[in-house]
Amino acid sequence: MRLQRLALLGMFIALSGPALAAGAAPASVDALHLDWLDTQASPARNFFEYANGGWQKRHPIPAAYSSWGTFNILQIRNEKIIRQLIEQAARTPAALGSAEQKVGDFYASGMDRKLIDRLGVSPLSPELDAIGAISSISGLQREVAHLQMIGVDAMFGIGEMQDFENSSRVIGIATQGGIGLPDRDYYLEQTPKFRQIRAEYVSHIARTFQLLGDGKALAAREAAIVMAIETRLAKASMSLVEQRNPRAVYHVMDLVTLDRATPNFAWSEYFREIGYPQITRINLAMPKFFGALGQDLRSIPLEQWKIYLRWRLLDAFSPYLSKPFVDENFGMESVLTGAKQLRPRWQRVVRAEDGALGFAVGKLYVRKEFPPSSKAAVLAILHRIRAALKSDLATLAWMAPATRNAALAKLDLMGERIGYPDKWRDYSTLRIDRGPYVVNVMRANEFEQKRELSKIGKPVDRSEWYMTPQTVNAYYDPSMNDINFPAGILQPPFFDPKAPAAVNYGSLGWVMGHEMTHGFDDQGSKFDGHGNLRNWWTPRDAKRFHAATACISNHFSRYTVDGDLHVQGKLVTGEETADLGGLTLAWRAFHASRAYQDAKSIDGFTPDQQFFIGAAHVWASNIRPAEARRRVTIDPHAPALYRVNGTLANMPQFQATFHVPAGSPMVNPHRCVIW
Ligand SMILES: [Zn+2]
Numbered sequence: 258m259r260l261q262r263l264a265l266l267g268m269f270i271a272l273s274g275p276a277l278a279a280g281a282a283p284a285s286v287d288a289l290h291l292d293w294l295d296t297q298a299s300p301a302r303n304f305f306e307y308a309n310g311g312w313q314k315r316h317p318i319p320a321a322y323s324s325w326g327t328f329n330i331l332q333i334r335n336e337k338i339i340r341q342l343i344e345q346a347a348r349t350p351a352a353l354g355s356a357e358q359k360v361g362d363f364y365a366s367g368m369d370r371k372l373i374d375r376l377g378v379s380p381l382s383p384e385l386d387a388i389g390a391i392s393s394i395s396g397l398q399r400e401v402a403h404l405q406m407i408g409v410d411a412m413f414g415i416g417e418m419q420d421f422e423n424s425s426r427v428i429g430i431a432t433q434g435g436i437g438l439p440d441r442d443y444y445l446e447q448t449p450k451f452r453q454i455r456a457e458y459v460s461h462i463a464r465t466f467q468l469l470g471d472g473k474a475l476a477a478r479e480a481a482i483v484m485a486i487e488t489r490l491a492k493a494s495m496s497l498v499e500q501r502n503p504r505a506v507y508h509v510m511d512l513v514t515l516d517r518a519t520p521n522f523a524w525s526e527y528f529r530e531i532g533y534p535q536i537t538r539i540n541l542a543m544p545k546f547f548g549a550l551g552q553d554l555r556s557i558p559l560e561q562w563k564i565y566l567r568w569r570l571l572d573a574f575s576p577y578l579s580k581p582f583v584d585e586n587f588g589m590e591s592v593l594t595g596a597k598q599l600r601p602r603w604q605r606v607v608r609a610e611d612g613a614l615g616f617a618v619g620k621l622y623v624r625k626e627f628p629p630s631s632k633a634a635v636l637a638i639l640h641r642i643r644a645a646l647k648s649d650l651a652t653l654a655w656m657a658p659a660t661r662n663a664a665l666a667k668l669d670l671m672g673e674r675i676g677y678p679d680k681w682r683d684y685s686t687l688r689i690d691r692g693p694y695v696v697n698v699m700r701a702n703e704f705e706q707k708r709e710l711s712k713i714g715k716p717v718d719r720s721e722w723y724m725t726p727q728t729v730n731a732y733y734d735p736s737m738n739d740i741n742f743p744a745g746i747l748q749p750p751f752f753d754p755k756a757p758a759a760v761n762y763g764s765l766g767w768v769m770g771h772e773m774t775h776g777f778d779d780q781g782s783k784f785d786g787h788g789n790l791r792n793w794w795t796p797r798d799a800k801r802f803h804a805a806t807a808c809i810s811n812h813f814s815r816y817t818v819d820g821d822l823h824v825q826g827k828l829v830t831g832e833e834t835a836d837l838g839g840l841t842l843a844w845r846a847f848h849a850s851r852a853y854q855d856a857k858s859i860d861g862f863t864p865d866q867q868f869f870i871g872a873a874h875v876w877a878s879n880i881r882p883a884e885a886r887r888r889v890t891i892d893p894h895a896p897a898l899y900r901v902n903g904t905l906a907n908m909p910q911f912q913a914t915f916h917v918p919a920g921s922p923m924v925n926p927h928r929c930v931i932w
Contacts, residue, residue, distance in 0.1 A: 266723065267733040267775030267835055269746070269768050270328060270894060288749070288756035289859055289867055290874055301917040305901040308873030318879050321601075323594030323887075326878025326897065327750050331729045335622070335745055336607045339727060342621045343610065356617040359689040363613055363701075366692040367577075367606030373694055374579045378469060380693040381574060385469075388566045394521060394554055397562055402530035404566065408702025409573045410434050411566055412490070412550060415531065417712045418540065419736035421507050424788030427712045428509065429539035433494045433546040436487045437462075437572050439593065440891045444491035448821070450886065454592060459484050461589040465571050468581050482561045483568045486553075493549035497891060498827045501780055503735075503790050506542040518544050520551035533710050576605070577695040595881030613701030614689070615725035616682035619744075622727045623677045627744040632675050634754065635747055638761065639673060641846035642769045649842070649932040655801050663785065663793035664777065670786035671776055672719075672739030676747065677726035731768050733775035733835075735784040740772040750874055758852030759864040762843050763871030770839030770846070774931065777838070778831040779806040808929035809833045812907070816899045818885040824895050832894040836904045838931035840872060844910050865914040873901045 295310020306313075318325040347361035366372075378385075384404070391397050404411040414434040420426040438444060438458055443451060463480035467473060499505055515524040518541055528536040541547055554562075575586035587599045599605075610618060650656070650664045687704040689697050712718070722741060724730060729745045749756070752765040775781045782802065785791045794802065813833050814826030847853055847868055856864035876897035880888075885896060895903055905911040906925040917923050 267735075267772065267778065267781060267831060269731040269771055270729075288753050289760055289862070289870065290750070291860060291862075293874060293877060294870070300915045301921040301923050303902065304869070304905055304911075304915070304923055305873060305876065305898045308870050308901070309877040312874075312877040313879055316877075316879060318881060320598035321596055323596045323884035324878055324880035327875060328729055328878070331745070331748065331751075333604075335727050335729065336604055338626060339607050339611075339618055339622060340603055342625065343607065343618065346621070354685065356614075356620070356684055359684060359687065360610070360614055360617050360621070362689050362691050363610050363697050364606055366690070366694040366697050367609060368602060369692055369694065370602065372692050373577075376693050377579045378582065380695045381570060381578070384570055385567065388563055388570065391559065391563055391566075394559070395523070395526070397554070397559060397566075398522060398527060399530050400566065402527055404570060406531055406703050406706050407699040408706070409566075409569050410436075411569045413547070415710070416706075417709045419717055419788065420509075420540075421503055421736070421784075421790035424736050424784075425717055427715055427717055429533075429536050429710070429713045431539055431541055431547070432506075433490070433543045435490045435569065436494075437568070438487070438491075439887055440497065441491040441494040442496075442890050444488045450819075455484070457592045458589065461585065461592075462568055465568070465575065465582070465585055468585060469567075469571070479564045479568075482564050486557060486561065486565045489553055489557075490546070490550065493546045495543045495546065497893070498825065501828070501831065501893075503780065503783055506540075507790070508541050508544050509538055510541050511538050515539065515541060518551075519547040521554040522547075522551050531710065532707070533713065536710075536713055574695050574698065577609070577698050593883060593887055595883035609698060611725060611727070613698065613705075614684060614687075615727075616678070616722075617684055619677060619726035620681055623744050627676050627726070627747070631744075631747055635675055635742065635752060635765070636673075638752075638766055638846070639675070639742075639769050641850055642766060642773060642842050643668070643673075645842045645845040645849065646770070646773055646932075649845070653932070655798070657795045657798050660793065660795050660798040667738065667776060667786035667793075668773075670738055671773070672737065674722070674739060674741045676742070676744045678720055678722045680720040731772050733772045733781065734788075735776070735781045736788040738776060738784065738786055738788045740769070740775075742769070742772070750871075756871070757856065757859065757864070757867050758850065759847060759856055759867035760871030760874075762847035762850070762852075763840075763868040764875050766843030766846060767836075767840045767872050767875065770842035771835040772839070773842065774835040774838030775831065778834040779803070780831045805929060805931055806830050806834050808927065809837065809931075812925055812927075812929055813895050813899060813903055816895065816903065818889050818896055819882045822886055822889050824889055824899060828893050829895045833900070833903060834931055836895075836900055837907050837929060840904055841908065841910075841932050843872075844868065844908075863914070865910070869905065869911055869914060872905075876901050 293309055293312035295306055298306040298310050300307040316325055322329060343360055343364045346357045347365050349357065349361070351357035351361060387400055387403070391400050401411045405415055412435040414432040416430055417427050418430045420428045436444070443454060459480045462483050463476040466476035466479050471479065495505070510518060512525050516522070528534050575582040583599070590596060647665065647668055650661060650668060653661070656664070688700055719737065723734065724732060724741065724743045726744045728743045731742045731746055733740050746768065750764055751768060752761055782794070783790055783792070785793050810826035810830045813824045813829050816824045818824065853864065858864070859867060862870065878897045880896070889896065894900065902923060906923050907929045911917065912924055
């Protein structure tokens with residue numbers, strides 16, 4: 258399943274050349290963005306503020322956003338390009354069933370505000386009627402299966418994964434789920450802020466039921482029932498930190514064992530109901546959750562489950578319904594993220610289309626935005642970073658030969674993919690027309706769910722990408738052992754052909770080193786070069802490496818956000834290992850390049866200083882307190898401020914470059930070392 262896979266992918270953010278060779282176009286001073294600096298701030302006390310303070314002052318967060326940074330600006334740039342491409346498709350008559358017809362019609366249906374508002378909730382009537390007609394536990398199970406297929410997060414999640422122990426095989430996976438708040442902590446934490454968010458959530462559920470026509474008192478009772486059920490599911494759920502251990506979420510079972518692990522639930526019937534009766538074994542990722550859910554199936558009255566399902570349906574599809582539902586849904590989003598204003602309709606539809614038809618859109622996008630020459634330029638940097646990692650692994654003093662050989666073999670086997678897939682996704686069986694909008698969304702969800710489930714039992718398709726080409730992000734996949742850089746992130750400020758090489762190494766070089774390091778972070782290092790969960794470390798080396806990543810965890814745990822909330826060191830260990838390892842590799846690759854020999858000072862800033870300024874600029878951003886809280890609870894990456902300061906505080910190269918005295922906040926006295 259996509260969600261489960263994403264939990265394992267080492268992404269650059271949670272959730273966008275020839276110029277480097279000697280003799281290329283002269284580096285532009287503008288591309289160093291010295292106007293982003295706050296030269297009143299001290300680089301030795303807070304480098305993030307020094308590098309980005311000027312930018313921060315000039316870029317307040319727009320009302321429709323919960324945070325605002327370089328990633329958002331790139332994303333909006335992409336969204337505007339995509340809007341033009343889609344609008345063109347919507348205007349041009351295309352053959353029925355062609356990708357262009359679907360891209361154009363999806364957008365037209367999303368933009369048809371009049372039809373959407375006139376229909377209100379009526380497109381969901383067949384679904385609401387089906388929920389109302391449930392009269393038995395087996396009927397409940399049948400309806401849950403159907404809702405999951407059309408994209409509703411009801412009770413739990415179902416999908417596919419590469420088998421951890423045999424990466425050439427695709428197996429099914431069932432995961433915990435069925436809650437509306439971002440994570441179990443939102444239901445269980447007893448601090449005033451989390452209590453307040455829960456109270457707001459219950460009111461939001463009640464108001465949504467009122468929009469369906471339920472009286473105020475009834476709606477309030479229903480909301481309380483939903484909250485009680487979701488809280489039970491949350492209590493049975495595994496924490497995000499626990500889920501980082503692949504062994505903890507890997508329990509392959511046959512039908513007999515599955516039924517025993519999930520009382521009152523018939524798995525073979527369920528597989529028939531979702532349309533895949535041939536499935537006989539899956540990974541029941543969180544057995545404790547399913548054990549509790551099975552008990553609840555009988556102990557919670559059927560009428561209450563029906564109220565819960567009604568809510569899950571509305572929670573999934575309110576953003577695609579009429580104005581009252583959209584506004585009510587945004588009200589809750591606002592509580593969770595701090596965003597103050599709904600984004601324009603075109604932007605919301607473009608975002609939805611990215612999920613529904615993202616690769617059809619991506620094909621149009623790369624044709625316009627990503628010439629083959631970009632690929633070559635980017636590969637040149639990537640290969641220098643790769644060489645730096647190879648040389649580190651070959652010379653690490655503490656690594657025993659057995660571990661070293663396995664590590665080098667893993668790096669040699671690591672695949673690299675730039676820009677976009679070689680093989681485009683086939684949308685021919687997906688039906689899209691001019692409306693209703695929400696029906697298109699349901700069809701797209703079902704298409705995607707079937708596409709994923711169809712992979713079970715088949716050989717792994719190694720050409721598949723998990724991010725669309727227009728995505729401003731990158732990822733490492735431990736089961737594939739490959740690193741992926743979509744076209745969307747291969748543009749300024751990450752990669753700028755006009756920028757000094759130092760800046761490109763500090764920014765894109767960091768992204769690349771980060772993804773490569775994921776193959777060797779506390780999680781990725783549990784998989785071998787073929788993507789199998791298999792220990793290749795000698796006990797002594799494993800201990801040494803564990804101490805290095807524990808250092809990262811301790812270091813980041815000291816940082817706080819929104820006043821009282823500590824960064825969860827154990828949640829961010831993998832990502833911050835990748836940040837430190839990655840930036841160190843980028844530094845070495847820069848120093849080994851010819852571009853370094855030719856690099857010049859700009860406005861008094863040495864090439865080494867430019868490198869760190871370029872790195873910090875990746876994270877130029879402002880964030881609202883509610884969003885900072887949400888991210889620190891669920892995001893395996895540290896906040897932007899600490900990705901910069903926490904990483905640099907562990908780099909002696911940084912201390913030497915900016916003459917940072919010992920004892921300053923930008924120096925970790927117990928320095929963590931990955932490479
Ligand atoms: Zn990452």
